[in-house]
Amino acid sequence: MAQNRTDSIPQRGALAVLGAGTMGEAITSATLAAGWPRGLVTVTARTPERLAGLAERHGIRAISSNPEAVRSADLVLVAVKPAQYPAVLEEIAPHLRPDAVVVSVVVGWTTEAVASHLPAGTAVVRVMPNIGALVGASMSVMSAGSACSEEQLARVQDLMAAAGEVLVCAESLHDAAxxxxxxxxxxxxxxxxxxxxxxxxxxxxxxxxxxxxxxxxxxxxxxxxxxxxxxxxxxxxxxxxxxxxxxxxxxxxxxxxxxxxxxxxxxxxxxxxxxxxxxxxxxxxxxxxxxx
Ligand SMILES: NC(=O)c1ccc[n+]([C@@H]2O[C@H](COP(=O)([O-])OP(=O)(O)OC[C@H]3O[C@@H](n4cnc5c(N)ncnc54)[C@H](OP(=O)(O)O)[C@@H]3O)[C@@H](O)[C@H]2O)c1
Structure with missing residues (x-):
């Protein structure tokens, strides 16, 4: 395993966080605190109350449509519960930009399993953060899928570094880490x-x-x-x-x-x-x- 904090910050593009519950909101909040431009961040949830709260707390676009959120996104972080995951992936698949990176924080899902629901060649990065993200002190482990380039992985490292420490590991070690x-x-x-x-x-x-x-x-x-x-x-x-x-x-x-x-x-x-x-x-x- 290698310690991998990004030294040079890659160009920040549009970020969509699908399922901004406990973890999705924690990461969103950390990225905003790290200077991610508010105008580039869109979050989704199901209930109107949750969406109103997200918009009010963070001053960002909060909507219920996952396809709408991903249409222009460079980074798509999915933080729904495992039970909702396949449906959300199928829903966004036709709307993803070809160069978008899908960042999965959903427990247990391999990059290959995530990619099997997405268009061929979609870059996937698997991340396991923890609740320390709420105070910018997560310990996150991440692994890149086979279609993910070094540059795409660096963009995800920049995203997750906002929430705390990041360690990149081979996917064979990811479950244990x-x-x-x-x-x-x-x-x-x-x-x-x-x-x-x-x-x-x-x-x-x-x-x-x-x-x-x-x-x-x-x-x-x-x-x-x-x-x-x-x-x-x-x-x-x-x-x-x-x-x-x-x-x-x-x-x-x-x-x-x-x-x-x-x-x-x-x-x-x-x-x-x-x-x-x-x-x-x-x-x-x-x-x-x-x-x-
Ligand atoms: N919590 C942790 O400490 C932690 C740590 C590591 C990884 N994770 C992973 O993070 C994921 C989320 O966990 P969580 O604890 O953050 O759960 P959570 O608080 O229940 O958040 C899930 C969010 O997903 C939203 N949602 C559900 N279906 C949706 C859909 N179809 N489209 C858009 N949004 C949808 C829900 O919206 P509503 O609120 O409107 O229903 C809710 O806000 C899990 O897969 C888990 O494995 C969590």
């Missing part, structure tokens, strides 16, 4: 919640427990990111012999928390493949084979 980006926030939020409940059980108010736990996560993850130290090194540094932290870690292991996290990551991986229409257990060999 996407679980860390897209799936891990749910685990981390659940872990934070459990930490807060533990503190509340000791008598702290929920507000105080939440403040302490959240800021501790911010500090710990900043330390990991800034020092580049392995988590094991930092864990050993904060668990002195016979101390309180090591006693807590022993309890962690007695309950099998670490194997549970590994199992959870693997189950998330399988479910993502199912949502993309592939057999759940068909990906493990792909992942292993890249490390042989």
């Amino acid at each position: 996407a679980i860390v980006c897209g799936g891990a926030p749910a685990l981390l939020f659940a872990f934070t919640d459990a930490m807060i409940e533990g503190a509340v059980s000791l008598g702290l108010s929920r507000a105080t427990a939440t403040h302490l736990a959240v800021q501790t996560f911010v500090g710990s993850s900043t330390l990991l990111a800034q020092t580049g130290e392995h988590p094991v090194v930092l864990r050993e540094r904060v668990s002195s012999p016979g101390g309180a932290a090591i006693a807590g870690l022993m309890e962690f292991d007695r309950h099998g928390v670490r194997p549970a996290v590994v199992a959870s990551v693997r189950t998330c991986f399988e479910r993502a493949r199912e949502l993309g229409g592939r057999p759940a257990d068909s990906g493990r060999e792909d992942v292993g084979s890249t490390h042989r």
